[in-house]
Amino acid sequence: MIALVALWLAGVLLAAKIAGDIAVRLRQPPVLGELLAGVIIGNLPFIPAPPQSLTLLAELGVLLLLFEVGLSSTVAEMMRVGATALLVATLGVVAPFALGYGASAALLPALTPLHHAFVGATLTATSVGITARVLHDLGVSRTPTARIILGAAVIDDILGLTVLASIVALVESSNGGEPAGYGGIAIICAKAALFLIGALAVGTAIAPHLMRGAARLKSSSVLLAVGLSFCFFLAWGANAVGLAPIVGAYAAGLLLEKPHASAFIARGEKPLDDLIAPIVSFLVPIFFVTMGMHVSLRSLTDPNVVALAVVLTAVGVVGKLVCGLVAGGRATDRLAVGIGMMPRGEVGLIFANVGLGLTVGGVPLVSESTYSAIVIVVIVTTFATPPLLKKRFSPRNA
Amino acid sequence: MIALVALWLAGVLLAAKIAGDIAVRLRQPPVLGELLAGVIIGNLPFIPAPPQSLTLLAELGVLLLLFEVGLSSTVAEMMRVGATALLVATLGVVAPFALGYGASAALLPALTPLHHAFVGATLTATSVGITARVLHDLGVSRTPTARIILGAAVIDDILGLTVLASIVALVESSNGGEPAGYGGIAIICAKAALFLIGALAVGTAIAPHLMRGAARLKSSSVLLAVGLSFCFFLAWGANAVGLAPIVGAYAAGLLLEKPHASAFIARGEKPLDDLIAPIVSFLVPIFFVTMGMHVSLRSLTDPNVVALAVVLTAVGVVGKLVCGLVAGGRATDRLAVGIGMMPRGEVGLIFANVGLGLTVGGVPLVSESTYSAIVIVVIVTTFATPPLLKKRFSPRNA
Numbered sequence: 001m002i003a004l005v006a007l008w009l010a011g012v013l014l015a016a017k018i019a020g021d022i023a024v025r026l027r028q029p030p031v032l033g034e035l036l037a038g039v040i041i042g043n044l045p046f047i048p049a050p051p052q053s054l055t056l057l058a059e060l061g062v063l064l065l066l067f068e069v070g071l072s073s074t075v076a077e078m079m080r081v082g083a084t085a086l087l088v089a090t091l092g093v094v095a096p097f098a099l100g101y102g103a104s105a106a107l108l109p110a111l112t113p114l115h116h117a118f119v120g121a122t123l124t125a126t127s128v129g130i131t132a133r134v135l136h137d138l139g140v141s142r143t144p145t146a147r148i149i150l151g152a153a154v155i156d157d158i159l160g161l162t163v164l165a166s167i168v169a170l171v172e173s174s175n176g177g178e179p180a181g182y183g184g185i186a187i188i189c190a191k192a193a194l195f196l197i198g199a200l201a202v203g204t205a206i207a208p209h210l211m212r213g214a215a216r217l218k219s220s221s222v223l224l225a226v227g228l229s230f231c232f233f234l235a236w237g238a239n240a241v242g243l244a245p246i247v248g249a250y251a252a253g254l255l256l257e258k259p260h261a262s263a264f265i266a267r268g269e270k271p272l273d274d275l276i277a278p279i280v281s282f283l284v285p286i287f288f289v290t291m292g293m294h295v296s297l298r299s300l301t302d303p304n305v306v307a308l309a310v311v312l313t314a315v316g317v318v319g320k321l322v323c324g325l326v327a328g329g330r331a332t333d334r335l336a337v338g339i340g341m342m343p344r345g346e347v348g349l350i351f352a353n354v355g356l357g358l359t360v361g362g363v364p365l366v367s368e369s370t371y372s373a374i375v376i377v378v379i380v381t382t383f384a385t386p387p388l389l390k391k392r393f394s395p396r397n398a
Numbered sequence: 399m400i401a402l403v404a405l406w407l408a409g410v411l412l413a414a415k416i417a418g419d420i421a422v423r424l425r426q427p428p429v430l431g432e433l434l435a436g437v438i439i440g441n442l443p444f445i446p447a448p449p450q451s452l453t454l455l456a457e458l459g460v461l462l463l464l465f466e467v468g469l470s471s472t473v474a475e476m477m478r479v480g481a482t483a484l485l486v487a488t489l490g491v492v493a494p495f496a497l498g499y500g501a502s503a504a505l506l507p508a509l510t511p512l513h514h515a516f517v518g519a520t521l522t523a524t525s526v527g528i529t530a531r532v533l534h535d536l537g538v539s540r541t542p543t544a545r546i547i548l549g550a551a552v553i554d555d556i557l558g559l560t561v562l563a564s565i566v567a568l569v570e571s572s573n574g575g576e577p578a579g580y581g582g583i584a585i586i587c588a589k590a591a592l593f594l595i596g597a598l599a600v601g602t603a604i605a606p607h608l609m610r611g612a613a614r615l616k617s618s619s620v621l622l623a624v625g626l627s628f629c630f631f632l633a634w635g636a637n638a639v640g641l642a643p644i645v646g647a648y649a650a651g652l653l654l655e656k657p658h659a660s661a662f663i664a665r666g667e668k669p670l671d672d673l674i675a676p677i678v679s680f681l682v683p684i685f686f687v688t689m690g691m692h693v694s695l696r697s698l699t700d701p702n703v704v705a706l707a708v709v710l711t712a713v714g715v716v717g718k719l720v721c722g723l724v725a726g727g728r729a730t731d732r733l734a735v736g737i738g739m740m741p742r743g744e745v746g747l748i749f750a751n752v753g754l755g756l757t758v759g760g761v762p763l764v765s766e767s768t769y770s771a772i773v774i775v776v777i778v779t780t781f782a783t784p785p786l787l788k789k790r791f792s793p794r795n796a
Binding site (some may be wrong): 002003004005006009010011013014016017018020021023024025030033052053056059060063137214217219220221222224225226228231232233235236239240270274275276278279281282285 | 628638
C-alpha cells in the first residue's frame, strides 16, 4: 500500500515541478501547470485511478495551505476588512445563485424550482485554494485587496455550504423525510455563524495562554506539533457544525499570531510559518494535480453539455465579477477582488456530487449532463483565474 | 473523512508531545513517551480504531525518517563501515534465527521445522526506526558506532525479509503450490542484492546530474519536490524487489549528498535536510504513537504466553547483543552496537501477521499465543532500547 502511494507521490511531485516550470516559462503561475499536469495524467487511458490515500494527502495539503494563509494575517487585520468581505461574500453568493437559478429555469424548463436552486447553489462557493496559492506566489497575500478576497472567499464558503445544507434539507422533506422547514435551515445557519464567531472570540482569548502553556513542554518540535494540532482541531470542529474543514484551518491560522510563539522562538524553535512552509510545499502540489485529474476531457465533446456549460460559466463569471464592485476602500482593486472570487473548485464538484445522489420527484437533482457542465464551469473559472489575477497584480496595474 | 483524520492527528500530536514531555522529565527519550502514549490510547475501551489513513501517514513518516537519516551520511561514509556492518548484520540475523528456532523446538515440540524457522525469522529484523530516532535525538547519528548500527540494521532488514520470503516460498510449496526449492530462494536473494548494489552504483553515478538538471526547473520548492520524489521512487523500487520500502528511502538519502544541491542553495532554496526536518517532525510521532497502539495489554495476562514471551525475549536480546561483539574498530562501542540492534518493531509484527495467515499441515504457522508472545518481544525490546542506548551514549560512557 505504502509502496503504491510512494510511486504516485514520486510521479505527482515530479510532474508538478516539470509542468510548473513550463508554466513559469510561459509567464503563467505554476499552479496552472500543476492543474494541467493533473488533467493530462487523469485522462491518460493507461494510468489507473490513484489510491484514496492520495486524495487524503491532497486534502491535508489544502487544509495546511489555508492554515498558512491564515498565519500570514491576524484576526484584527481581518476585522478591518471584515465588513467589506462580508458584503462582497454575500453578493458573491446571491448573484451567482440568482443567475444560476435563472439560467437553469430558462434552459431546463421541465425541472422543478429545487433543481434550479441546486444548480444556483453549485455556482456559489469560491475555491479559495487557487486564489490563495496565486496571491501567495505573487507575494501579495498581505495587501488589503488580497485580504478582502480571502476573507470573502472563506465567508462565501460558509454561505454556500449553508445554502447547500438548506436545499438538501428541503429535498429530503419533499421526498417524505422529516419536514425541514425554515426552522431546520435556521439551525444550520446559526450553527455556522456561532462556530465562526465562537472560534474567533474564544480563540483570541485563549490562544496566548495555550501557547504559553505549550511552551513549558520539554520535548522537541513542540511549536509545530501544537500549531498543527490547533489547526486540525478547528478543521474538525468546522466540519462538525457542517462547514468545510478549511474554514476551521483558516481560523486557526488567524488566531495563532506571531507574538504568542515568542517563548518557543526564545528556546530556539523556528517560527511556525517557516516550519509549515515545507509541509505545504510537499502536499499542496498533490492537491492541484489531483484536482486536475478529476477533469474528464470526454465530457467536452457533447454539444448540449457545452451549451449549458457556456451559459453557466458566463453566469458564474459575471456573478462573481459583480460582487467585486461593492468592495470599498481606496486601496482596493475592485476588479481584482471579482477575479479572485471567480474560481470554483473542489467545493463546486462536491456540491455537484451531492446532487448526483439526490432525486426530486424521481428526477436526479443533478443529471449527468448538468454534472459535466458544472465540471466545465469549474475548469474554465479555475484555469482563467491564475493568469488574470497575475496580470491584474503585475506592476503595470499597481 | 478528512475531518476524522484531522481529529486523530490533533489528538495524536498533542498526546505525543505531552507524553514526550513526561519522558524527558523522567530522563527518558521522548520516543518512549510517544510509544507509551500509543499503548494507552490503543487500550482505552472507548476509543475506536484509527482510520487507515493514519497508518499511511505513519508509514510515510518512517520512510522520511530513514530518508533523513540517510541524508546525514554519504555512500562513501557507509562504505567505510560497510564490511563491519555486513558482519554485524549477518550475525544479527543468524544468531536470533538459530536461537529462536531452538527455543521454538524446545518449547513447542509438536510443531514442524518450518514452524520453528518462522519463529526464528520473526526475531531477525531490527526496527531501525526506533534506533534512528534515539540516535538522532541524542545527536550522535554521525558517529562510527551509529553508522554501523544503522547500516547493519538496514542490511539485516534485507536479510530478514529474504529469510521470510524464502520460508513463505517453502511453505507454499509444502502445501502443494509451485515447488519453490533453492532456485526460487536464490532468485529472491539475488533480486535484493542487485537492487541495493544497483541503486547505490547507478545512483552515485546519476544523482549529481539529476540534481543539476532539476536545478534548471523554474518553479518554487523544486529541491524539496525532487528530493522527495527520489526518496519515494527508491522506496517503491525496494518494495518491488521484495524489500522493505524504508531500505529504498535510506539509500535515497545516502545518495543525495550536500554538494549535489549547491545550485539550489545558490538560488536561495534551503538545504534538503532543513526542509525535510519539519515534515519528519510532523509525521514521525504519528508512527511511534500508532506503533504503541498495536500493543494489546490483554495478551499479557495469559501465563503460557508470558512464558513463551520471556524465552523469546531473552533469545531476541542475546541474539542481537552477540552480533555487536564482531563490530571492530577502535572508535566503535560494541555494546552500543548490540543494544542499537535490539529493537524489533513493525517488521517483526508484519512477519508475525504473515504467519497468522499461513498453515503447514493444517496447523497455523503462527498460533494466536505465539503471536502474542512475539508482540511482547517487540514491546520489551523496543521499550528497553531507548533508555539503554541513551545511558550508553551519555557522557560518562563516552
